[in-house]
Each structure stands twice: as C-alpha cells, then as structure tokens.
Amino acid sequence: MKRFLLLAVVASAHVVGGADYPLVVFRLTGSPVRNPEFFKATCEVHAKYKGAFDEFWFGGGKPLGKIEFCREDLRKMSALRPWVEKAGMRLSFQQGLTTGHDYAYVGKPGTQAAAGVYASEEAEPFPDDAWMVRKNGEQATGRCLCPRSPAVLDYESRFVKATLEELHPVTYWLDDDLRLGVGKVGCFCPRCLAAFNRKAGTALTRDALVKRLFEGVELDPLRLEWITFNEESLALYGRAARKAADEVMPECRLALQTVSADCLLNGRDYGPILRELSANGRVPAGIRPGHGCYREDRPLDFLEKALWCTREAERSRRLGNLCGTVCYEEETYPRRVLHKSPSAIVTEAALALASGCDTVSLYWADGEKPERIEDYERFVKAVARARGYFERLSASTLRTSLGGVARCPGSKAFEQDGFSLGDAADLALARCGIPVTVAESASKHKVWYATDRSRRAMTEADFAKAKTEGLFEFVPETHPLVSTRQRWLDEIDRASGGRFPVRIDLPHALRVLPRIDAEGKTDSVTLLNLSIGDTEEFTVKIRNPRGFKPVLASPQRPDVTLECVHDASRDELQVAVPNLAGWQICTIFLRKE
Structure with a gap:
C-alpha cells in the first residue's frame, strides 16, 4: 500500500520583477501571409477591442529553408506590420520547428507541398x-537537428539575423518546441557521444x-550527468x-518555448539557455x-498542465533577471470539435495565471479555410x-508563490529512472x-x-531533516471519501501548526490555488469548480x-464583495462564497481597505 509523508516547513518567498513582456500574446496558427485578407479582417476586430491583446506572434519564416527563401516569407509579414500596429499590438516572432518535432520538412519531387x-x-x-x-x-531526418552540430549553430545564427533584419520583432521566440526530450x-x-564521455569521464x-x-x-x-x-x-x-541578435538588434528579447517542466x-x-538568451x-x-x-x-x-507551469514558474523565477x-x-486550435469555446479559453488562461504564469499566449486557426469572422470576434470579445x-x-502571481502541499522529490530525483518529476499523487x-x-515553491x-x-530518492539526510522539522505519515485511498479528505486536512493543519494558507471543508471537487507573499501572507485564492454541477454556498x-x-x-x-468573519486568535478569515457554476473559475482578492 502506498503511503504519504507530511512534514511542516517554512521557506522565504522570492519575487523577481520581469521585463516589459506583454500580458496577452496572440497567434494565428496558419501563416497570415497565406491568407492576408482574413488576417486584415482579424486586425480590424482587434482594433475594435484595442487593449485586449498586446502582441501579435508571427509563427513562420520558413525554418529549415534556405535563408533567401526564408527572407521572402518574412518580407511578406513585414508588409502587414501596419495592420498589427493599427490594432494596437506589437509584432513578435516565433521560430518554427527545428529540434523538437519529428516529421518531414522536405516534400517529394513532383508532389504538391503540404503546409x-x-x-x-x-x-x-x-x-x-x-x-x-x-x-x-x-538518424532522425525530420525536424530534429542536433544542437551541437556546427552546421546547425551556423544556420541558427543566420536565420536569427535574417529574421531581425527583415521583421524587427520586439521578441524572438525559439522554438516550437525547443527540446531534447x-x-x-x-x-x-x-x-x-564523444562530448558526453569527455564530460562524464567515461x-x-x-x-x-x-x-x-x-x-x-x-x-x-550517470542520469544526472x-x-x-x-x-x-x-x-x-x-x-x-x-x-546573432547582438549583431543586429541587441535590445531584442530572446525567449524559448518548451515542454513540461516534469520532463528532465x-x-x-532552463537556467543555462536562459543565461545565454538573456546575455547573462x-x-x-x-x-x-x-x-x-x-x-x-x-x-x-x-490541471496537469497547470502543475507543470507551477514548477516552471517557481524554478525560473529563482533565476532572477x-x-x-x-x-x-x-x-x-481545433483538435476534436471546433475551437475551444471562448469561455473555455478564458478559464484555462486564468488557471495558468493562478498557477504561476504571468503572461499567456492564445491561438486561433485560420489557414486556408478560416472560421467566420463573427466567430473570431466572439473569441476576442471574451478576452477583452x-x-x-x-x-x-x-x-x-508576480508578487507571490503558490502555497499548498508539495511532494518532496528527494535529493536523488535526478538520478532516478524515468527522467520525470511527475507523480499522479499531485493531481489526485x-x-x-x-x-x-511544487517543491520549488x-x-x-x-x-x-x-x-x-520519491521516498526512494530521499537520502538519510533528507529523512533526518524531515524528522527534525516534523514528519507525519498518512495513507491515501484510491477513491477517497469525505472522511478521508477531512483526515488529510486535519493532518495538514497539524503539520503546519494551523498556518496552512487555506482550508475548505466542502466535500466538492475544487482546485484551490492560494498565492502567498514574501511575508507569508495570503494575497489571493483562486477557486476552480472541477464538477459539471454547481457548488452550494460554502466557507x-x-x-x-x-x-x-x-x-x-x-x-x-x-466583482462581488463577500461577507466574512475574522478570527483574530487564529488570524483566520472565514469567507462566505456563493455557489459556483460547473467549471467556473474565480479569485478571492484580499483588499486592505
């Protein structure tokens, strides 16, 4: 039978001020240069709701093509810049697939080239x-280039230069997605193999x-190596x-798009590459x-993706500037049935922000068969x-860390088989x-x-530290009842000395995200109803x-002002929350006045 361990611990928060990155970025997943008329129509919609989006992200440039071929595509996009700026947005760029996605990029002679x-x-x-x-x-001959190849590094340098010279984006994103796993x-x-053997002494x-x-x-x-x-x-x-950027646009922000933070x-x-991209x-x-x-x-x-984002946010903000x-x-974009609904898009974005991200990027598919412009406007209106x-x-989010229970991965987590920090217990x-x-919080x-x-990756020193701070053990259940959940909450309160940020006794599926500032104060609490049914009123x-x-x-x-009672003896604010609709997200912001 699996067993969980609890231990109380206190850490200090660390908040890093970010650069002037946009709050909401937008992308049309089909290149705008293939359908400029629809693109112009979307810009007119954005102009109508100016201020909802900050930056348009152009994903194109024909990556892995010859540089002169890439420049043709970039010039077409550059000609559309006035439409972006008229809509109140700045222009950014994302390099296409070069290392992560393993599929063909060269077509067969005599056949029509797919997108x-x-x-x-x-x-x-x-x-x-x-x-x-x-x-x-x-050999992986799709879009899987070796990042140690001199030819690849030379191409990357030439591609970045061409893009900055033709497009002058405020931000340049690598890659969709930059990854080795x-x-x-x-x-x-x-x-x-030779470089690794030199590094590892093998x-x-x-x-x-x-x-x-x-x-x-x-x-x-060796896995850590x-x-x-x-x-x-x-x-x-x-x-x-x-x-390359420093030779053309030293002020250009460089960034990377990647995958789950659980993938080791x-x-x-991403400290090493962020150090290079940021010029230290x-x-x-x-x-x-x-x-x-x-x-x-x-x-x-x-929920699962949001937990990845929490790990990425907490560990990346520790890297400072x-x-x-x-x-x-x-x-x-459409994957199963239509697009995600505008309300679903907004709910997912809100969950990401509450989980640790401070900005969001949203898609809409156009391509050669775009949706009706009125449907597009519904999406933009919802974001506005x-x-x-x-x-x-x-x-x-920017002034806090996410509070809660955190799984201790153990000092030897990077040596463990599987190359993953994920565990189904978090989601459960x-x-x-x-x-x-997450542990990095x-x-x-x-x-x-x-x-x-995680216990198998914990050293004797890990266990000794845990026992010193206070170690508690409880047994989870595959299908926990309300009584089990109450017992867990009681154990958590006992482990924290009653200082755990939030407690909700309502027997209802909820995602609860308390944001804790550097002084240990609860700044906000986001709630997501995980049921298709409404909640009743709860505390x-x-x-x-x-x-x-x-x-x-x-x-x-x-906004709704909530009724509350403050128990000064426990420094506990008991807040009455009205019923939440199925899959509704909301946040309790705590004002001083």
Whole structure:
C-alpha cells in the first residue's frame, strides 16, 4: 500500500520583477501571409477591442529553408506590420520547428507541398551529421537537428539575423518546441557521444550508455550527468541566437518555448539557455511552457498542465533577471470539435495565471479555410471582457508563490529512472480540493508529502531533516471519501501548526490555488469548480490574510464583495462564497481597505 509523508516547513518567498513582456500574446496558427485578407479582417476586430491583446506572434519564416527563401516569407509579414500596429499590438516572432518535432520538412519531387513542407530546392542542405541520432542508432531526418552540430549553430545564427533584419520583432521566440526530450530521449550521434564521455569521464559506447540510462538500476548518477549534458546542449543553441541578435538588434528579447517542466531530459531547469538568451541578464529572457491540453472535452488535462507551469514558474523565477516572464502556451486550435469555446479559453488562461504564469499566449486557426469572422470576434470579445481580471491575477502571481502541499522529490530525483518529476499523487490531491504546489515553491507554511517513488530518492539526510522539522505519515485511498479528505486536512493543519494558507471543508471537487507573499501572507485564492454541477454556498478559511476585505472576481462577471468573519486568535478569515457554476473559475482578492 502506498503511503504519504507530511512534514511542516517554512521557506522565504522570492519575487523577481520581469521585463516589459506583454500580458496577452496572440497567434494565428496558419501563416497570415497565406491568407492576408482574413488576417486584415482579424486586425480590424482587434482594433475594435484595442487593449485586449498586446502582441501579435508571427509563427513562420520558413525554418529549415534556405535563408533567401526564408527572407521572402518574412518580407511578406513585414508588409502587414501596419495592420498589427493599427490594432494596437506589437509584432513578435516565433521560430518554427527545428529540434523538437519529428516529421518531414522536405516534400517529394513532383508532389504538391503540404503546409510546412518544402520543395527540395527550397530546403537548407544540411550535412548528414547535422541530424539527431536516436538511442537505437537511427538518424532522425525530420525536424530534429542536433544542437551541437556546427552546421546547425551556423544556420541558427543566420536565420536569427535574417529574421531581425527583415521583421524587427520586439521578441524572438525559439522554438516550437525547443527540446531534447518528449518523443526522443536526447541525441546519440558520434559528436554528442564523444562530448558526453569527455564530460562524464567515461568511455561508453552508445549501446552501453543507453542501457545504463534507460535499463539500469533505479538510481544512477550517470542520469544526472546526461541531464546536465542536455542542458549544455540547449545552451549552445541559445548562445548562437544571442550572438546573432547582438549583431543586429541587441535590445531584442530572446525567449524559448518548451515542454513540461516534469520532463528532465531537457535539464534540471532552463537556467543555462536562459543565461545565454538573456546575455547573462542584460535582456531578461522569457520561457513559454507549451504542448498538451488540446481539447476542452478533457478538462482535467488543464490541471496537469497547470502543475507543470507551477514548477516552471517557481524554478525560473529563482533565476532572477535571467527570466523576465513565464508565458503559458494555450493550445486553442481545433483538435476534436471546433475551437475551444471562448469561455473555455478564458478559464484555462486564468488557471495558468493562478498557477504561476504571468503572461499567456492564445491561438486561433485560420489557414486556408478560416472560421467566420463573427466567430473570431466572439473569441476576442471574451478576452477583452476578461482583461481586467487577468491583469489583477497576473499582478498577484508576480508578487507571490503558490502555497499548498508539495511532494518532496528527494535529493536523488535526478538520478532516478524515468527522467520525470511527475507523480499522479499531485493531481489526485489537487482534485480533492487540497491546495497543491511544487517543491520549488518559495511559499511559507507549505507542507511536504512524499510518495513511495520519491521516498526512494530521499537520502538519510533528507529523512533526518524531515524528522527534525516534523514528519507525519498518512495513507491515501484510491477513491477517497469525505472522511478521508477531512483526515488529510486535519493532518495538514497539524503539520503546519494551523498556518496552512487555506482550508475548505466542502466535500466538492475544487482546485484551490492560494498565492502567498514574501511575508507569508495570503494575497489571493483562486477557486476552480472541477464538477459539471454547481457548488452550494460554502466557507473558505483563509489563514494569514493580506487584507480583510475579500472581493470575488471572475473573468465573466462583475466583482462581488463577500461577507466574512475574522478570527483574530487564529488570524483566520472565514469567507462566505456563493455557489459556483460547473467549471467556473474565480479569485478571492484580499483588499486592505
């Protein structure tokens, strides 16, 4: 039977001011240069709701094409810049797929090229050793370039220069998505294998390395070496981009889009590449957690992706001026049935902001068969209506960390098999209405727990520290009842000495996200109803409140001042919350006056 461990711990919060990154970024997933008339019509809609969106993100430039071919596409987009600016937005750019997605980019001669697939005479003629090699020795000849290849780094430099010269974007994002993990497990080409052996002081063949990394013992320090090696590989790619930018637009912000923070194949964090992209903090870089959560008929995916974003936000903000924003990539193009509804788009964005992101990027599909412009306007109108709420929520996030229970991964987590920090226990607890955060969170009055897997990665020193701080053990249930949940809440209160930020005794599926400032005060509490049914009226007990005037805000409705009682003996604000509709999100902001 699995067992959880709880221990009380107090940490200090750390807040980093970001660069002037936009709150809401927008992208049309089909290149605007293929359908300029629809693009112009969308800009007219944005002009009608000016201020809802800050930046238009152009995803194009024909990456992996010959540079002269890329410039043609960039010039077409540059000619549309006046429409973007007329709509009150700035122009940014995202480089297309170069390292992460493994599918063809060169079409067969004599056949019509599909979107994103070029004729052979248009494609950059990369040498054979420019491509990543899979762990079985096969060459990945799709969009999987080795970031240690001199030819790849040279191409990246030339591509960045061409883009900045033609487009002059305020922000340049790498890549959709820049990654060595997810679908692949790193590059095993002769160049990378030799470099890794030099770093690790080993003489392993590819087969021997693969066996130790993926088939070996549960804990192996070589995995940590592989993780840090991949960090360094991505950093080389970032260095090439920054060097090129400094020759053309030194003030241009460089950023990267990537994948789940739980995936360790890209590194322990993105510190090395953020250092390169930001020129050691001179121009704070951005990071955009992407991929996943494509369909609104699977809303629990929102929770899982939001937990990734919490980890990314908490660990990236510890890097200071290396990171200027953590931007959520919301996948809002059609995947199952139509687009996500405007209300669903807004709800997901709000969850991301409450979870730790401070900016968001939203999509809409146009391509060669765009949706009706009136449907597009409904989407823009919904974002415009939610804009004020987004601003307040982002501001609260930037000055706080996410509070809750946090799973202790153990000091040897990076040596553990699987190359993942994820654990289903996080989501299980979050669905029960128990605030859940991540180990990297700096929030005070956070309570730790451990699972069977994380306990195996904990050292004797980890356990000794836990026992010193106070270690509590309880047994989870696969299908917890209300009595089980109450017992968990009681254990959490006991572990924290009654200082745990929020307690809700309502037996209802809720995601609860308390934001805790550097003084340990609760700044705001976001609530997401995880049921298709309404809640009844319920009480939220907020400990250490920043203010005593609770206001309930949501993306769709006007603010409501809430009734409350303050228990001074416990410094607990007992707030009466009205019923919440199914899958409705809202935030309790705590005003001082």
